[in-house]
Amino acid sequence: MEQEIPTLGTPIELLRSHGAGVASALLIGIVGWTAAAWTARSVRSFGKRWTHVDVTLVPVLASVSRLAVLTITVMAVLERFGVDTKSLFAVIGAAGLTIGLALKDTLSDVAAGLVLLVLRPFDVGDAVEVDGTSGVVDAIDVFQTKLTSFDGVPIMLPNSKVRSAKIQNFTRAQRRRMDLTIGVSSGADLARAITSLREVLSSEPRVLTEPAPAVDVIELADAKVHLLVRAWTLPADFFATRLELTRHFKERLDAEGIVVPVPQRELHIPLRERRSAPSL
Structure with a gap:
C-alpha cells in the first residue's frame, strides 16, 4: 500500500493556518529591534548624565544591553514558530565551546578589556605610555584600546597586550621631573655656570619651587664637564618647559x-704609497 504524501496546500491555506503565527513573530521582531535600539540609546544618555559611571563603560554597557534585548527577541520569535529553544540553547552552547577554543585570543582580548574597564588604569583623554607606545587614549573597545600618538597617528593595541604591559599614566601624575644634562668646557668656571x-x-x-630644582656636576668627561639640571613641573607644562629651558x-x-x-x-686618512710607473 502506497504511503500518502501530505500536501502543503495552497498559499492561501498556508496563510490561514500560519498567518497569525507569522504576523505575531513579525510584530515581536519589530518591537524587539526597536526596543534594543531604544535601550542602547537610553544607556548612553543615562551614562552621560550620571557622573559616577566611567565614560569608557558607557559604550560597552550600551552594546551589552542591546545584545541582550535582541537575544530575547530572537528566542521569542523562534518560539512562535514552534522551535524548542531548550534544544537550541544546547546546540548554541556546544557551538560556543568550539568557537571559544578557536577564538581564544579574541576572547582573551574581551576578558582583558573588561578588566581594564573595571580596574581603570587610564581613562579616555589620558596621556599614557603602554609598553613603549605613547599617546592619548581615544577609546577602550571590547577588543582593543585606541590611542592617538602625540604626532597624530592612530594606534590600536589589543586589550590582552595592554593588560599585561607596563602602563604609565602621565595625566594622573601630580608633577613630573625633567633631567637635563648640559656639558661645559673643562676650563669653564663651574660656579659661574651653575x-x-x-x-x-x-x-x-612653570618650574615648581617644591621640590626645589637642583644643578650640580654629574660627570667629568673628555674635555668637558657634564652638569645635571633637575626640575619639577606640572604634567601639562612638561614638554613646553623642557624645550624653552x-x-x-x-x-x-x-x-x-x-x-x-x-x-x-678627527678623521685620519693614511696616504697611499705612490707606485712608480712600470718601465718599458
Whole structure:
C-alpha cells in the first residue's frame, strides 16, 4: 500500500493556518529591534548624565544591553514558530565551546578589556605610555584600546597586550621631573655656570619651587664637564618647559661666555704609497 504524501496546500491555506503565527513573530521582531535600539540609546544618555559611571563603560554597557534585548527577541520569535529553544540553547552552547577554543585570543582580548574597564588604569583623554607606545587614549573597545600618538597617528593595541604591559599614566601624575644634562668646557668656571643655570630656573614660572630644582656636576668627561639640571613641573607644562629651558640655558651660557662644546671627530686618512710607473 502506497504511503500518502501530505500536501502543503495552497498559499492561501498556508496563510490561514500560519498567518497569525507569522504576523505575531513579525510584530515581536519589530518591537524587539526597536526596543534594543531604544535601550542602547537610553544607556548612553543615562551614562552621560550620571557622573559616577566611567565614560569608557558607557559604550560597552550600551552594546551589552542591546545584545541582550535582541537575544530575547530572537528566542521569542523562534518560539512562535514552534522551535524548542531548550534544544537550541544546547546546540548554541556546544557551538560556543568550539568557537571559544578557536577564538581564544579574541576572547582573551574581551576578558582583558573588561578588566581594564573595571580596574581603570587610564581613562579616555589620558596621556599614557603602554609598553613603549605613547599617546592619548581615544577609546577602550571590547577588543582593543585606541590611542592617538602625540604626532597624530592612530594606534590600536589589543586589550590582552595592554593588560599585561607596563602602563604609565602621565595625566594622573601630580608633577613630573625633567633631567637635563648640559656639558661645559673643562676650563669653564663651574660656579659661574651653575649660578647662571639656577637663575634661568628661578625665572621660569612653570618650574615648581617644591621640590626645589637642583644643578650640580654629574660627570667629568673628555674635555668637558657634564652638569645635571633637575626640575619639577606640572604634567601639562612638561614638554613646553623642557624645550624653552634648553634654549634659555644655551642663550644664557653664551651670554656669560661659557663654552658649550660640541662633539668633534678627527678623521685620519693614511696616504697611499705612490707606485712608480712600470718601465718599458
